[in-house]
Amino acid sequence: MMMLDPFSLADLEQAIACNQLDTYFQPKVDIASGRVVGVEALVRWNHPAKGLIKPNAFITMAEENGLIGDLTDLVCNKALEYATQLRSLGYDLNIAINISVDSLTNLEWPDRISSLLEQSGLEAPSISFEITESRLMEHLSVALDILSRLSLKRFNLSIDDFGTGYSSMEQLQRIPFSEFKIDRAFVHGAAREASARAILESSVLLAKKLDMKVVAEGVEDQEDWDLVAEIGCDQVQGYFVSRPLPFGNLVKWLDEQKSK
Numbered sequence: 001m002m003m004l005d006p007f008s009l010a011d012l013e014q015a016i017a018c019n020q021l022d023t024y025f026q027p028k029v030d031i032a033s034g035r036v037v038g039v040e041a042l043v044r045w046n047h048p049a050k051g052l053i054k055p056n057a058f059i060t061m062a063e064e065n066g067l068i069g070d071l072t073d074l075v076c077n078k079a080l081e082y083a084t085q086l087r088s089l090g091y092d093l094n095i096a097i098n099i100s101v102d103s104l105t106n107l108e109w110p111d112r113i114s115s116l117l118e119q120s121g122l123e124a125p126s127i128s129f130e131i132t133e134s135r136l137m138e139h140l141s142v143a144l145d146i147l148s149r150l151s152l153k154r155f156n157l158s159i160d161d162f163g164t165g166y167s168s169m170e171q172l173q174r175i176p177f178s179e180f181k182i183d184r185a186f187v188h189g190a191a192r193e194a195s196a197r198a199i200l201e202s203s204v205l206l207a208k209k210l211d212m213k214v215v216a217e218g219v220e221d222q223e224d225w226d227l228v229a230e231i232g233c234d235q236v237q238g239y240f241v242s243r244p245l246p247f248g249n250l251v252k253w254l255d256e257q258k259s260k
């Protein structure tokens with residue numbers, strides 16, 4: 001297989017410095033009411049020569065080369081800017097931002113994000129930080145302090161890609177999470193795959209026992225939707241609702257939902 005090397009570290013440094021990064025937004029819908037309740041901000045790199053690059057191609061590079069702090073700040077800035085615009089258009093939605101565990105080492109970060117939030121005029125309970133389960137469990141003791149500070153400031157904490165990280169009950173109870181996001185691998189097609197369905201069902205059960213909300217990721221068709229609704233998930237995210245959209249398209253999409 002040919003290995004593609006689409007960009008270098010210098011390219012990425014320049015992208016962060018020159019603001020070539022943007023956030024797309026994927027809507028989250030409440031199953032019971034059918035209403036859009038939030039959006040997840042997803043970073044995209046608009047490379048001048050190579051086009052749109054998705055985050056899995058460059059986040060690891062940023063993490064391994066000490067750029068993740070700058071990248072996280074940039075994404076938070078963008079997401080909050082757009083969130084302020086959404087608010088002024090009358091859309092009061094929860095904004096979810098993905099945070100790398102590697103950015104959860106700086107004890108000053110919760111204060112920095114709080115002052116950023118203050119400038120935006122938004123409130124902490126309307127912001128969720130999503131942290132990937134597998135990487136969190138590798139670095140739990142360091143991250144725990146920062147996560148507790150964020151929780152005290154009333155930000156929501158969400159455990160992302162749940163099901164991929166082998167967390168124990170004990171570990172999960174130590175972290176002030178309010179939401180589980182179940183990984184697509186245990187959602188899409190789970191109606192026809194006994195093992196995926198078993199993991200989905202037990203994850204929902206665990207979340208309910210811990211008094212957390214459950215979001216099913218990767219809902220791509222009616223069959224997925226019906227299953228997660230039956231099992232008791234609270235919210236849905238995935239192509240069946242909408243792909244991640246650039247901000248302008250998100251606003252159009254939200255306007256269309258309103259007139260439905």
Ligand SMILES: [Mg+2]
Nearest residue numbers: 040098130160
């Ligand atoms: Mg996420």
